[in-house]
Amino acid sequence: MRRIPRPSEQKPEQQPGRQPGTLYLVATPIGNLQDITLRALETLRRVDLIAAEDTRHTRKLLTHHGLSKPLVSYHEHIEARRAAQLVTMLQEGREIALVSDAGTPGIADPGYRVVSAAAAAGIRIVPVPGPSALLAALAASGLPTHRFLFEGFLPVKPGARRRRLEALRQVPATLIFYESPHRMARCVVDLAAALGERRVVVARELTKLHEEFWRGRLPELAAEAARRAWRGEITIVVEGATNAAKRGAAGAEDKATEEE
Numbered sequence: 247m248r249r250i251p252r253p254s255e256q257k258p259e260q261q262p263g264r265q266p267g268t269l270y271l272v273a274t275p276i277g278n279l280q281d282i283t284l285r286a287l288e289t290l291r292r293v294d295l296i297a298a299e300d301t302r303h304t305r306k307l308l309t310h311h312g313l314s315k316p317l318v319s320y321h322e323h324i325e326a327r328r329a330a331q332l333v334t335m336l337q338e339g340r341e342i343a344l345v346s347d348a349g350t351p352g353i354a355d356p357g358y359r360v361v362s363a364a365a366a367a368g369i370r371i372v373p374v375p376g377p378s379a380l381l382a383a384l385a386a387s388g389l390p391t392h393r394f395l396f397e398g399f400l401p402v403k404p405g406a407r408r409r410r411l412e413a414l415r416q417v418p419a420t421l422i423f424y425e426s427p428h429r430m431a432r433c434v435v436d437l438a439a440a441l442g443e444r445r446v447v448v449a450r451e452l453t454k455l456h457e458e459f460w461r462g463r464l465p466e467l468a469a470e471a472a473r474r475a476w477r478g479e480i481t482i483v484v485e486g487a488t489n490a491a492k493r494g495a496a497g498a499e500d501k502a503t504e505e506e
């Protein structure tokens with residue numbers, strides 16, 4: 247891991263008083279190393295420094311594409327401290343790329359703090375878009391794409407998870423969740439209990455050798471999840487509240503109001 251140079255150790259063009267640098271948010275592959283844009287590679291080649299969620303992971307990606315660049319770690323345990331350091335370096339004129347282990351930085355990954363701090367400091371922020379598991383899963387799900395809600399990871403504690411799902415019951419938008427394979431069985435049982443007979447698509451190992459789309463209804467998925475061991479990276483896409491469900495809920499609400 248690389249130590250961040252103090253201002254006094256920096257090159258003259260990076261000293262205070264110079265033009266501020268730019269923070270690039272560079273999306274990287276979610277599995278297939280070829281899924282990186284030409285602009286992302288060019289940006290990674292050009293910047294002074296790459297802030298990476300896991301420097302070893304990113305070094306492998308750089309090596310695969312014939313790149314070598316100074317790296318500093320930027321992960322959730324040091325996010326606040328590192329964000330402040332990176333903003334100082336940007337103010338001193340350094341060009342910095344932020345990457346996460348997979349997909350778009352800041353999306354269920356570290357990034358929010360440094361982007362927010364950089365924006366507050368008036369630093370130019372440039373997204374270099376590319377892979378994101380949620381959009382790949384949604385686009386290929388066959389479920390409505392015109393309106394969706396990305397929920398990220400559901401709470402690990404069962405009570406909190408059920409309350410969150412209950413709060414999503416009336417949402418008239420396709421729902422997208424990230425889930426870890428070892429929590430999959432418990433998660434889909436709760437999904438089926440809260441959301442009923444809805445259509446669901448499990449997008450597993452997207453862009454990888456064993457890419458799979460499991461399509462069915464939530465109760466079928468709960469039964470399937472009890473039978474099989476899930477492996478790899480999983481994104482779950484669930485149909486939103488249907489018009490019928492909304493009508494039912496509205497009817498129930500009207501009734502409750504009448505009874506008050």
Ligand code: SAM
Nearest residue numbers: 276349350354378379424425451452479480481
């Ligand atoms: N920043 C990433 C993005 O833009 O998608 C997401 C990072 S989040 C920490 C990792 C989660 O994303 C995984 O646990 C899984 O739920 C989902 N994910 C990542 N890669 C995936 C893949 N290849 N196939 C399916 N889901 C994936």
